[in-house]
Amino acid sequence: MKQFFGAFFGSVIGIILATIIAVVMVVGVVKSSFGGPDTKDEDEISTAKENTILKLELDGPIIDREKENPFKELGELASFADKGGIGLNVMLDKINKAKTDDKIKGIYLYSKHLEAGFANIEELRNALEDFKKSGKFIYSYAEFYGQKEYYLVSVADKIYLNPQGDLDWKGLSMSLMFFKNAFEKLGVEVQVFRHGKFKSAVEPFLLDKMSASNRIQSETFLNSIWNTMLAQIAKDRKISVEELNKMANTLQIRFPEDAVGKLVDAAIYEDEVIAELKKKVGVAVKDKLNLLEFEKYEPKDKKVVAKDAQKIAIIYASGSISSGDGGDDEIGSDALARTIKEARLNDKIKAIVLRVNSPGGSALASDVIWREVVLAKKEKPVIVSMGNLAASGGYYISCAADHIFAQPNTITGSIGVFGLIPNIQKALDQKLGITVDTVNTNLHSDVGGALRSVSASEYDYIQGGVERVYDIFTKRVAEGRKMSQADVDSIGQGRVWTGSDALKINLVDELGGLNDAIAYAVKKAKLTDYKLVELPKQKSPFDAFLGKKESELESRLIKKNLGISYTYFKQLQKIVNVKGIQARLPFEMLVE
Incomplete structure (x- = not known):
C-alpha cells in the first residue's frame, strides 16, 4: 500500500511539474513574440545578409561538444536551459564554413570572461588563424582581457581595449591546495598507497607544500604552456619574446594606454569599434552594420553527401x-x-x-x-x-x-x-566523543x-x-x-x-x-x-x-x-x- 501511494503521488507531482513547464514555455513564447523589451543591439541581425560580420562573444566555458538546447527556437526561453558552455565542435564548424561564405566579411570577437583550457583555446585560435587565410578580417574588443582571453584574440588583425579597461599580463601561475595540517587538526588520518615519485595527486594529504619532484614537473609544464603562448603572440603582434617577458616581469601594463602600440592597437569605446568595423566593410556612419550573433549563424553545407555515405x-x-x-x-x-x-x-x-x-x-x-x-x-x-x-x-x-x-x-x-x-577513528x-566497536567473521573483514x-x-x-x-x-x-x-x-x-x-x-x-x-x-x-x-x-x-x-x-x-x-x-x-x-x-x- 505504501508503495502504491508513493508511485501515485510521484505520478501526480510529475504531471503537475510537466504542466507548469508547459505553461511557462507558452507564456515565454507569447512574451518573446509580442511583448517585452527588445534587448538586441540595433546593429544585430537574425540571419546572414550581404556584408555581414559575425559577432563571437567569448564568455563562459568552452566545452568539447555543445549540448542541445530544448528552448533554442523559443526566443527568450533559450536562456532557460543550462547550455553548459560554448561547444568547440560547433565553433570550429561555423568558422570553417564562414571562411567560404561570401556573405561573411569578417569576425568580431567580443571578449568577456572565458573559462577554457589552454588546448581548447589553442584549437579555436588555430581555426581563427585559418579563417584569416581567406583574406577576411578579425577585430577584437574587450573591457578586460585576461591572459587566456588575450592569447586567443592575439590572432586578430586589430585588438581594441576600453580606455578605462584592463589587460592582465604577468605570466602564468599554478596553485595546489594541501590538506595535511587541516586533517591533522580534525584528527583524520589519510592512508596513502601509490606508485610514482611524480604522482602528486597524493601530496595534498602527506605534505604542506610541493615536493621537489612535483615542483620540477610543475615548472616544466607551466613554462612549456607559457612559451607556446609567447611564441604565437610574438609572431602575430610582432613583439619579441624577450620584450613580452620583460613586460610581464616589470608589470609594465598598468593602464590601457601602456598596452597601446604593443599588445593592443587602440584604447577606444565599443561604439568607436563599431565605427571602425563600418569603415572596414564600407558602410556609412549613419547606416546600420550587419552584425550577426554567432549562435544565430546557420551556414548551409556546400558539400553534398550521399545519404548512404x-x-x-x-x-x-x-x-x-x-x-x-x-x-x-x-x-x-x-x-x-x-x-x-x-x-x-x-x-x-x-x-x-x-x-x-x-x-x-x-x-x-x-x-x-x-x-x-x-x-x-x-x-x-x-x-x-x-x-x-x-x-x-x-x-x-x-x-x-x-x-x-x-x-x-x-x-x-x-x-x-x-x-x-x-x-576517521580519532576524529x-x-x-x-563517538566510539565504534566492530564484529568481524575473519581477521581482516573490515x-x-x-x-x-x-x-x-x-x-x-x-x-x-x-x-x-x-x-x-x-x-x-x-x-x-x-x-x-x-x-x-x-x-x-x-x-x-x-x-x-x-x-x-x-x-x-x-x-x-x-x-x-x-x-x-x-x-x-x-x-x-x-x-x-x-x-x-x-x-x-x-x-x-x-x-x-x-x-x-x-x-x-x-x-x-x-x-x-x-x-x-x-x-x-x-x-x-x-x-x-x-x-x-x-x-x-x-x-x-
Whole structure:
C-alpha cells in the first residue's frame, strides 16, 4: 500500500511539474513574440545578409561538444536551459564554413570572461588563424582581457581595449591546495598507497607544500604552456619574446594606454569599434552594420553527401572516469565502452576519432574502456584527439590508438596510480566523543574501512594491488606505443607532460586538433565521400532537462553561491568519494 501511494503521488507531482513547464514555455513564447523589451543591439541581425560580420562573444566555458538546447527556437526561453558552455565542435564548424561564405566579411570577437583550457583555446585560435587565410578580417574588443582571453584574440588583425579597461599580463601561475595540517587538526588520518615519485595527486594529504619532484614537473609544464603562448603572440603582434617577458616581469601594463602600440592597437569605446568595423566593410556612419550573433549563424553545407555515405564516428570522452554509466561531466566506463563497441560493429562507420578530455579516474574503469579501444582497433582505424587533459586514466584509454594528436599545451602523461583510505577513528573519538566497536567473521573483514588504521600486512596487501595496476598500466602503454616497459617507466612514475614535450618522448604522434585527427582518420580509412557522426547520442533535450539528477541540480546551486570557492569545495568532495585504485591527476590544478 505504501508503495502504491508513493508511485501515485510521484505520478501526480510529475504531471503537475510537466504542466507548469508547459505553461511557462507558452507564456515565454507569447512574451518573446509580442511583448517585452527588445534587448538586441540595433546593429544585430537574425540571419546572414550581404556584408555581414559575425559577432563571437567569448564568455563562459568552452566545452568539447555543445549540448542541445530544448528552448533554442523559443526566443527568450533559450536562456532557460543550462547550455553548459560554448561547444568547440560547433565553433570550429561555423568558422570553417564562414571562411567560404561570401556573405561573411569578417569576425568580431567580443571578449568577456572565458573559462577554457589552454588546448581548447589553442584549437579555436588555430581555426581563427585559418579563417584569416581567406583574406577576411578579425577585430577584437574587450573591457578586460585576461591572459587566456588575450592569447586567443592575439590572432586578430586589430585588438581594441576600453580606455578605462584592463589587460592582465604577468605570466602564468599554478596553485595546489594541501590538506595535511587541516586533517591533522580534525584528527583524520589519510592512508596513502601509490606508485610514482611524480604522482602528486597524493601530496595534498602527506605534505604542506610541493615536493621537489612535483615542483620540477610543475615548472616544466607551466613554462612549456607559457612559451607556446609567447611564441604565437610574438609572431602575430610582432613583439619579441624577450620584450613580452620583460613586460610581464616589470608589470609594465598598468593602464590601457601602456598596452597601446604593443599588445593592443587602440584604447577606444565599443561604439568607436563599431565605427571602425563600418569603415572596414564600407558602410556609412549613419547606416546600420550587419552584425550577426554567432549562435544565430546557420551556414548551409556546400558539400553534398550521399545519404548512404560511409561515416567517421567522433566519440567524446569528457570528464573523470568511473564505473557505470557516468553523467554529464563524467565518463562512465559502461557507457563509453558500449558506444565504442557500437561504432566497431557498425559497418557504415569506417574509422573512429576518440576525443579525450579527462584527468583520469578509476584505473579499473579505464581498463574496461581500453579493452574496447583495442578491439575496435582490430576492425578499423582508431585515432585519438586530446583536448585540455588526457592524463593518467585519460592517457590509459588513449594509448592503444593507431595515432594520437595533442595540442602543444595539452596536459598528458601522468602514468602512475594511487589509492586513499581515510581513517576517521580519532576524529570521531576525540572531536565528537563517538566510539565504534566492530564484529568481524575473519581477521581482516573490515580492511579498507574508514574506522581504523591498516596493519603492516594489510598495507602490503593494498600496496601490492597498486603495484600490480601500475605494472599493467605501463604494459598497456608499452604495447600501444611500441616501447619497452622500462622506457615507459622512465617517463612514467606519475610525471605530467605537455603535448609538445610528450611528442619528444613518443607519448603522442603529432601536434594538432580535432580537425587534424578527423582528416587523418579519413585518409587512413581511404574515404572521399563521408559523413561525420557524433557519439554517444545525446539525450533528447527534454529528457536531459527533466532527468537532471538531484545531485547535479544541487551542484549548480552550490556553484552559483560559492563562486570561485566552488573549485575548493569540489576538490574536497572528490577526496571523500575516492574508491578503489586511481589513475588520475591531482584533484585540481589551478593555472592562471
